[in-house]
Amino acid sequence: MRAIDWLEHLVSHPTISSAGNLDLVHGLVDALSAAGAVVETFPDETGNKAALLARFGPDMPGGLMLSAHLDVVPVEGQDWTVPPFELTWRGERLHGRGTTDMKGFVACVMDLIETPEIVQDLAKPLWIALSYDEEVGCVGVRPMLAAIAERGIHPDLVLVGEPTSMNIGLGHKGKTAYRARSRGIARHSAEAPLAVNALHALGDLMAGLRRMQEDLARDGVREDGYSVPYSSVHVGVLSGGTAVNVVPSEATMLFETRFPASEDAAALDARIRTMAQELDDALPDGCRLTVKELLSYPGLTTDAAAPAVQRMTGCLPETARPCWLSFGTEGGLFAERLDVPVVVCGPGDMAQGHQPDEFIEAEQLAECRRFLERAAAAFCKERPASTTG
Incomplete structure (x- = not known):
């Protein structure tokens, strides 16, 4: 499916933090597995929700990890003029709960992994980490992150796809x-x-x-x-x-x-x-x-001069600028637990997140999709340096 088709599918699942997400997760697991990923899920105590971790390419240090959450905030008490859990076009805007925060990024990731020339023959791993209950305190990522750390998974960089209008977020409180x-x-x-x-x-x-x-x-x-x-x-x-x-x-x-x-x-x-x-x-x-x-x-602060951050910056649109976010993300937890560079970059503007008639611009999706392709090539296609003389 294209990114827009994926976004329609994602928005149709009302994954509010107080509800379950297994229907959506099972479908994502099937799609990731069909594309060639090794996938593992991390259910919560109720068995109604799960995070998932997928790997394309070799099981080795390095590469790139793409991080996102699947839960969305409620719509009760908000004055919506479109159905919140149906994708609605208005001009070049796509409306629906989670379009900006942050299913637009997830849709671009799913479009990316269904492109064989991108995920096949990788020299380094491409990781996909999708969590639940981010909106209620970054809860669902923690058991998965503990397993990532215990297994020694150490990507060159973690990209958290929260909405930054495709600017590069180097910190949040x-x-x-x-x-x-x-x-x-x-x-x-x-x-x-x-x-x-x-x-x-x-x-x-x-x-x-x-x-x-x-x-x-x-x-x-x-x-x-x-x-x-x-x-x-x-x-x-x-x-x-x-x-x-x-x-x-x-x-x-x-x-x-x-x-x-x-x-x-x-x-x-x-x-x-x-x-x-x-x-x-x-x-x-x-x-x-x-x-x-x-x-x-925890908060996040990332050194813009770190080599992996410089490499990621080179994948961004020319208009991208460094930014420091007023909202929190799971990025601080990844940086704290894995001790790797973490940046925040994704389509959409958080000014639309959590709002009635939440929307994302179609061009932001297209820009994110192009960016992810460049990032996957930069971090995962490059061959490791030879250790022989």
Whole structure:
């Protein structure tokens, strides 16, 4: 199938993170196997989802790994004017959930591997790594990545195909998300000073986080290229209470940190936990304030001068430019676990990702397909240097 046909097929599978993906994965396994790949799947604990790893060419170090996720975000609550799980043409735009994030890239990969002259007679391996549950904290890639590391699979470069408008992403921030909960003592609001307001306890934590943000903006680690070049602390949800005349006994707050790869993420976490512990210690008996980590992934920073990155840059369109991404990817996990160069480059613009009537330009698909062919040739067709005299 052509890339556009593959995109139509991929979009028709509603692989929302809360649902399964096995129907899609089984079809991809069949197509990859028919094209000559060695394929392995990595099911989750429920047996309803799986990641897959495919190899074309010899089982040896080097080559290229193409990485993507198959899950998409929900459409509920969004005002779509086209069916979200059907591919719809409007001019030169292809609409549907996941077209940009990131089934457009997967469609180009599947078109690539079905071209015999590209995947046959490879001198080095071409790896395809497709994950699940990226959208909920880069969950599904981790068991597969552990197996990749344990087996000593060491590509020359990992290409994560998240949407960059075909620019080359050299970095993104890491993230840790938290849930804080407080338990106080309820009472009629007429006697509020005699109660313990659970919202007030979280308000104190929020005030501490705001002071932490001020410190990071003034004195924190900086990496150029980002719209916010330092670490950030953000409170997204604060909830609690049932009525204005009742002192709330339970409250919840969701917040996050985002940090450059060079930041000491463990130190940020320790500062938050120390702050929370001090507030908890100050509460009366029977009251609590707790903080729990919900998800975390590392940042990414890649040296543009690394030989493999230079080789990949030579495969890009002439208009491509280096960029640093405002959103997270699985790239930081690959770099951390495999210790190989990782770049992010794919079709589409994340400004359309997660939005109603999500779309990708047809020319972006065509440009990505041409780029992948050049990259596969550059990394996988080149013969290893002879070791004989």
